[in-house]
Structures are given as structure tokens and as C-alpha cells.
Amino acid sequence: MKLQAYVRKGSFYEAVVEDGSDIIFIVDFEGTIRYHNTAVFQTLGYRPKSLNGRNFFDYILPETVEELKRQFKKSQQRAYTQNIEFQFLCKDYSYRFLEFNAINLKHKEGLDGFILDCRDIAQRKENEAELVRLQKAKEQFLANISHEIRTPLNGIAGMAGLLSQSPSPEERETYLNAIKHSAENLKLIINDILDLAAIESGKLTFEKIAFNLKDFLPSLISTFMYQAREKKISLDYTIDENLNKILVGDPVRLNQILINLISNAVKFTHSGSIKVFCTAEREVKGICWVRIEVTDSGVGIPEDKLNTIFESFSQADASVTRKYGGSGLGLTIVKQLVELQKGRITVTSKVNEGSSFIVLVPYGVGKKGAMANTSPKNDQALKAVNASQLVVLLVEDNDINRLYAKSILKNWQCYTDTAENGLVAIEKIKNQAYDVVLMDIQMPVMDGYETTKAIRLMDAPMCDVPVIALTANATKADVEKCMAAGMNDYLPKPFTPDDLYRKLFIDQKISPKQKVKSKSPVVIPANQLYNLDYLRSVSGNNEEFIREMVMTFMQTIPPVLAEMKQALMDSDWPKLARQAHQIKPSFTLMGLTELRSSILFIEENSKASTKLDEIPEAVSNFIIQCEAVIPELSKEVMPGAA
Incomplete structure (x- = not known):
């Protein structure tokens, strides 16, 4: 009963309308504000009753006023209108996204006006805009990446086609280099995608390996020298003597960071120079903060783009991808790799003057002799x-x-x-x-x-x-x-x-096992070499079928054995492999398990030209046992045979 009295008294009005979170306006059909609740202050900044008597349309984003007036006109014909979006001028002169549902008082009360129940949708609009931005960025990325993948694939396919047309030695070398270059580009793009996926899924791990910058930086720089010379730009590096020490961390990831930064510098620099400076920023309690600065005199980055170049699927401009190529993921991966190692990366740049990327990463300091022998193989x-x-x-x-x-x-x-x-x-x-x-x-x-x-x-x-x-x-x-x-x-x-x-x-320190010296082959009695159970099983113990199969085997095998002998004498390994492959299935049918293993060994090694010193003995033993088993098989189909 108390609740019913509460409803009759209308006390709920203050809780629902006056103190509610929704903004409530009552306006006439001309837009004059007759009432607004206190939620206007929390959301829009206007004091209670301060907007009464003002015109609602004076606070609407100017370029959208006419459209909103048309919505008002339409709403006069309806009892209820939903989800009308608009932007309202706040006290601080910013515009805020709102959405109203309108109750037409003409239909209920005969009054020319609306109750506008408004909700703040600013966050929703921001989310929608961000989704649109990300969707466009991903669409652009997919377009870029499909182009970047197709380009080296087309190069590989085209060069492979030219190689099949009997080119000269010089042309052959050119085509092979082009294939190698295209394959490397394709590998880099795919690695970028895989690395980003591993980073974002939290599955990327870092090694703790002893290394020295002086060991791998020169060879890394040398990989870009050809491109630099081709563009007539200088590429140089310096390593502070204080960094001539054993560091403990992940040199592969550091290598990856530097490859991305240096390749970007080469890509976007058309004249002048690129310099890589490596210094020890500081060393505290066994941790050395390594500072690497990659500076170029290239095209530079606009100031308004400096905050977005590290984002996924983003480059400074869509035209950058079309002109220079790339996945748009390189700097994203660099930033992630640096920060996952508790480091940081910064960039300074001026258009047409160049850019400078500074990486700061902490590494442990190791002892001399801690490095594994990773010298080039010879x-x-x-x-x-x-x-x-x-x-x-x-x-x-x-x-x-x-x-x-x-x-x-x-x-x-x-x-x-x-x-x-x-x-x-x-x-x-x-x-x-x-x-x-x-x-x-x-x-x-x-x-x-x-x-x-x-x-x-x-x-x-x-x-x-x-x-x-x-x-x-x-x-x-x-x-x-x-x-x-x-x-x-x-x-x-x-x-x-x-x-x-x-x-x-x-x-894994794999090494050859101590090989046991060859012994004289174990001679298995001929009547124990074969087993006709398989033939009996597949034929339902049909004696006529078994006899025909055995007779066929006895007739076809001797000529092949003669061919194998000749191929062995001629050292014709491909022919020997073909003959072995031809008769291999027959040995399964006859249950000649031991001999099938021998023929398999002969086929595989003859085909691959491996173990050529063992093949003659294997072929000889195989032929001897085949010639012994054929008379025994004849007893199965012709019991009276001697």
C-alpha cells in the first residue's frame, strides 16, 4: 500500500525525471525549450533552468540544423519517434553527440510540443568511428599485402619460366638472383605477419644468449650495402668502445629490430647518408642500457603522423605503400619487440630533412667466454x-x-x-x-x-x-x-x-654412430622366405587364383633380375631404381617380407645415388635369394616338381 501511495503522490517523478541520468527536454513545435532536467548540467554543463525560453535549434551543430528541423516536422505526424541523432552545443563550446526519443504531446494532451528523452551517445560514436578507422586500415592493409605478396610471386614465376628457356649463363645468373631477391621479400612480408600474430597472442618468447654487437652488426650492415650503393647514398655505423662487451639477451630480436629500421632508412632515403650509432647509455647493477640510433637524410615524416606510424596496418600515408611497398607492420613489430624487452623507442623527424629512430634496450652483462661458437660454417x-x-x-x-x-x-x-x-x-x-x-x-x-x-x-x-x-x-x-x-x-x-x-x-650435437662392420649375410632357408597367407586371404583360399599369381611371379621376376644385373654392371642407378620399383609390389603379394626390405633399400638408394658402395652387395644377395626362392615357390603350385 505504501508503494501505491508513492505512485499516487507522484514522488517518483523527482527520482525518474528530475534526478535521472537521461536528459529530458520539453520543447514546442517551433523548438522553444520549456523545460529541462538537472541531467543537462552533468552532461552539457548548463545550470538548472538556464536554457528555458531558448531555442533548441540554436544549440545544434549548424550544418545539421535543417535536417533536424525536417525530423521535427515528420515527428509532428507521429505519436512516438525513436533514435534521432544530433550534436548539441555544450557550455564549453564543444559539441556532444546525443540521441532522442520523442513523445508527441499533441496525440496525448492536445499540446503542440514534444518530450525529448535524450541519451549521451558520445562514447558510442567514438567507438563507431574507431571501428570504421580500423576497418579502413585493415582493408588498406589487405590491399597492400595482397599486392606485396603477388609482386614477388609473379617475379618468381616469371623468372622460373625464363630459366626453362635455355638462357645464357649471364642471363641464368640474373634470373636466379631475381628469384632469390623476390623470395627474400616474400619471406620478410610473411614473417612480419607471423611475428605480429605471435606478439598479439602473447606467444612470442625471448632468448637469453650471450652476444657482442661487434660480431653481427658489420655483417648486418653489409647486407644493405648493395642497395645503398645503387641509390648512391652512404651507409655507415659506429660502435662505442664501451659496448665491446658480452651482452646477454636475444640477438635475433635485436637483429630483427635493426633490419626493420635500416631497411626503412634505405627505402625512404634518396640522397645523403644513413648512420647507425651504438652507445652504452648507462650500466647499473649488471644491466647495460644499449642505445641505438638510426639516422637518415630521407623524406622525413609529417609531424601529425609521428603518433600513428607505430600502429598496426599503418604507414604515414596510403601513397607511401603504393610508392615504396611493404606490409605497414615493420615499425609496429619494432615497437612491440622493444617494449616487450622493457625498452623504449622514440622518433624525431622533419619533412624533406630526415628521421632519427632511437632504441633503448636493457641487456645483462655477461662474462668473457660465455658466447657459444656461432662462427660461419665451413x-x-x-x-x-x-x-x-x-x-x-x-x-x-x-x-x-x-x-x-x-x-x-x-x-x-x-x-x-x-x-x-x-x-x-x-x-x-x-x-x-x-x-x-x-x-x-x-x-x-x-x-x-x-x-x-x-x-x-x-x-x-x-x-x-x-x-x-x-x-x-x-x-x-x-x-x-x-x-x-x-x-x-x-x-x-x-x-x-x-x-x-x-x-x-x-x-643437438648430432654425430655419426659407430657403424658395425658388415658381416656375412644371414642366409634364410628359401622355404622360410615366402608366406602365401596374404594371397589366401584376398582370394578366399582360391587355389586356382593362387596358382596363377605364383606362376606369373615366377615368369616375370627372372628377366627383371637380369636387367638389374646389367644396370649394376653399367652403374646405371636410375635404371636399377626403376627395375626395383617395378617388382616391389609383387614381393608383398608373395609374403616375401625380407626380400621386400632389400628391394626397398636398393630402390631408394639407387634413386638418390646414396650408399653406392653398399648397393652391389645388396643387389647380389637379393638376386641369390630370389633365385633360391623361385624353385621353392614352384613346389607350391606344382607339388610334383623337383
């Missing part, structure tokens, strides 16, 4: 690890990736077997001892995770073979999944020969 280093005796199984389903990795290993004179999926890899590991397995992850039939798990369930010593993942997915979660599957380490794609060398011989 023939002596490869001989020291005995790489020519290394037996590697490369498990990779992509033809180009397989060719690339195999070519690197071939240059090191490693013995390399290949498998196009995990199932083939398992079969090979059962029949051959390997020093290391390089394992792709995404493969048909059996992927890298399942293959590694299966290897770890094998008998010793097969289960102990080191497995290194070759993966395009190198997030923290992917790495953890590799380790959980039983892999020893991982190498992210794309990788360089140096990356693979470091992973094999420095990180």
Missing part, C-alpha cells in the same frame, strides 16, 4: 663433426621442401633417405639405423606427431633416434606439442642452411 667445421658419415632420414611430403633440405644435406655429403609420410618413415626406420630424423609435422597418411609417438614405442635402439621437427607452426603451443610427442627439438620453416647446421651440430 668445410673444416663440417669435417670436424664428420658430417659425411651422417645418416639422415628426411620425412617431408612437400616436393620442394624435400628437395631444398635434401640439397643442403647433399652439400654436406650426408647420406640422406627420404620418406613422403610417417608410415613410410616407420618402415624405413625398421630396416635402417639413422643418426637423426628430420620430421615434417603436417603430412598425409600419418603426421609427424603420430609418427614420433610410434618411433618411441619401438624396440631399442630404434626408439632412441633423435627426432627434430621441421615445422611452419612455431608458436609456443606447437613447440610444446612437438615435445609432448617425443621430439628432441624443432626447427621453424623457412630455415637457412646455417639454421639447420646449428640445430644438428651445435644444439
Whole structure:
């Protein structure tokens, strides 16, 4: 009853209308304000009753007044109007976005006026504007990035086509350099996208490695020298003697920061010079603050753009991307990498005078001798690890990736077997001892995770073979999944020969196992070599079918064995591989498991021109056992045969 009395008395009016958060105006059809509540003061800054008698339209953004008057006219024909947006002049002379719902008093009370229930939508409009800005930036980014990806892809495809037209040695060199340059550009763009994704997902990790700036800065600068000379600009650097010390941090990320800054400087400088200054800002309690300044005399950055150049998908101007290319992510990544290492980056610039980017990053100070030997690889280093005796199984389903990795290993004179999926890899590991397995992850039939798990369930010593993942997915979660599957380490794609060398011989210290000297082959009784259970199973124990299959085998194998002998005498390894491949399926049908392993070894190594010193003995033993098993098989189909 108390509540009902409260309603009858109208006391709720003060709580709902007068003290409510919504702004309430009562205006006549001409726009004269007859009433407004106290919420006007909190939102717009006007004291109570101070707007009474004023015209509502005098406070509307001038260029929108006529449109709002038209809305008023339409509202006079309706009992209720919703969601009309407008901008109202505040006491501080700024305009604020509001939205009203109008109740037409003519329909209820016969009065020429409206009750305007207004809400502050300034934050909503800001959010909408920001969403539009971001959407446009991302659309621009996608347009830029699709162009930037297509350009090197077109270059690679075009140059590859020209290479197939028998060019001269000079042209061939030009085309190959163009392909390499395009591939590097494509790699940089894709790395930018992947790095930004890793940073924004919080999955980027930093190493703590001992390094010295004097070891890698000269070679980094040299990579830009060709471009600088081509543009006739000077590129130089100085390293303060106080920085000739062992620093502890992530040199790869520092390298990435400098590549972005120096490449930008080269890109936007058309005359003059680029200088890189490295100094020790200060050293406190074992922490050295390294200051790196990259200064150029390039086109410069407009003052109003200095605050946006570090934003994702942003460059100083859309025309910059069209003229100079790039993903628009380089400086975003630089800023993130610097700040994630508890550093900071600043920029000063003047249009047509140049820019100066200053990076300040704290690094630990290490002791002398703390640095690992990461010197460039050479023939002596490869001989020291005995790489020519290394037996590697490369498990990779992509033809180009397989060719690339195999070519690197071939240059090191490693013995390399290949498998196009995990199932083939398992079969090979059962029949051959390997020093290391390089394992792709995404493969048909059996992927890298399942293959590694299966290897770890094998008998010793097969289960102990080191497995290194070759993966395009190198997030923290992917790495953890590799380790959980039983892999020893991982190498992210794309990788360089140096990356693979470091992973094999420095990180994992892979070396050839002590090989057991060849023994005389174990001769298995011919009647134990074959097993016709498979044929019986697939034929429903049809004796006629089994007899025909065995007779066909007995007729077709001897001529092929003769061809294999001839190919071996001629050292015609491709022909030997083809002959072995031709008869391989027949050995599965006959249950000739031991002989099938031999033919597999002959086929793979003849095809790859590996283990050529072992192939003659393998072929000889294979032919001897085949010639022994054929008479035994004849007894199966012709019991009276001698």
C-alpha cells in the first residue's frame, strides 16, 4: 500500500525525471525549450533552468540544423519517434553527440510540443568511428599485402619460366638472383605477419644468449650495402668502445629490430647518408642500457603522423605503400619487440630533412667466454663433426621442401633417405639405423606427431633416434606439442642452411654412430622366405587364383633380375631404381617380407645415388635369394616338381 501511495503522490517523478541520468527536454513545435532536467548540467554543463525560453535549434551543430528541423516536422505526424541523432552545443563550446526519443504531446494532451528523452551517445560514436578507422586500415592493409605478396610471386614465376628457356649463363645468373631477391621479400612480408600474430597472442618468447654487437652488426650492415650503393647514398655505423662487451639477451630480436629500421632508412632515403650509432647509455647493477640510433637524410615524416606510424596496418600515408611497398607492420613489430624487452623507442623527424629512430634496450652483462661458437660454417667445421658419415632420414611430403633440405644435406655429403609420410618413415626406420630424423609435422597418411609417438614405442635402439621437427607452426603451443610427442627439438620453416647446421651440430650435437662392420649375410632357408597367407586371404583360399599369381611371379621376376644385373654392371642407378620399383609390389603379394626390405633399400638408394658402395652387395644377395626362392615357390603350385 505504501508503494501505491508513492505512485499516487507522484514522488517518483523527482527520482525518474528530475534526478535521472537521461536528459529530458520539453520543447514546442517551433523548438522553444520549456523545460529541462538537472541531467543537462552533468552532461552539457548548463545550470538548472538556464536554457528555458531558448531555442533548441540554436544549440545544434549548424550544418545539421535543417535536417533536424525536417525530423521535427515528420515527428509532428507521429505519436512516438525513436533514435534521432544530433550534436548539441555544450557550455564549453564543444559539441556532444546525443540521441532522442520523442513523445508527441499533441496525440496525448492536445499540446503542440514534444518530450525529448535524450541519451549521451558520445562514447558510442567514438567507438563507431574507431571501428570504421580500423576497418579502413585493415582493408588498406589487405590491399597492400595482397599486392606485396603477388609482386614477388609473379617475379618468381616469371623468372622460373625464363630459366626453362635455355638462357645464357649471364642471363641464368640474373634470373636466379631475381628469384632469390623476390623470395627474400616474400619471406620478410610473411614473417612480419607471423611475428605480429605471435606478439598479439602473447606467444612470442625471448632468448637469453650471450652476444657482442661487434660480431653481427658489420655483417648486418653489409647486407644493405648493395642497395645503398645503387641509390648512391652512404651507409655507415659506429660502435662505442664501451659496448665491446658480452651482452646477454636475444640477438635475433635485436637483429630483427635493426633490419626493420635500416631497411626503412634505405627505402625512404634518396640522397645523403644513413648512420647507425651504438652507445652504452648507462650500466647499473649488471644491466647495460644499449642505445641505438638510426639516422637518415630521407623524406622525413609529417609531424601529425609521428603518433600513428607505430600502429598496426599503418604507414604515414596510403601513397607511401603504393610508392615504396611493404606490409605497414615493420615499425609496429619494432615497437612491440622493444617494449616487450622493457625498452623504449622514440622518433624525431622533419619533412624533406630526415628521421632519427632511437632504441633503448636493457641487456645483462655477461662474462668473457660465455658466447657459444656461432662462427660461419665451413668445410673444416663440417669435417670436424664428420658430417659425411651422417645418416639422415628426411620425412617431408612437400616436393620442394624435400628437395631444398635434401640439397643442403647433399652439400654436406650426408647420406640422406627420404620418406613422403610417417608410415613410410616407420618402415624405413625398421630396416635402417639413422643418426637423426628430420620430421615434417603436417603430412598425409600419418603426421609427424603420430609418427614420433610410434618411433618411441619401438624396440631399442630404434626408439632412441633423435627426432627434430621441421615445422611452419612455431608458436609456443606447437613447440610444446612437438615435445609432448617425443621430439628432441624443432626447427621453424623457412630455415637457412646455417639454421639447420646449428640445430644438428651445435644444439643437438648430432654425430655419426659407430657403424658395425658388415658381416656375412644371414642366409634364410628359401622355404622360410615366402608366406602365401596374404594371397589366401584376398582370394578366399582360391587355389586356382593362387596358382596363377605364383606362376606369373615366377615368369616375370627372372628377366627383371637380369636387367638389374646389367644396370649394376653399367652403374646405371636410375635404371636399377626403376627395375626395383617395378617388382616391389609383387614381393608383398608373395609374403616375401625380407626380400621386400632389400628391394626397398636398393630402390631408394639407387634413386638418390646414396650408399653406392653398399648397393652391389645388396643387389647380389637379393638376386641369390630370389633365385633360391623361385624353385621353392614352384613346389607350391606344382607339388610334383623337383
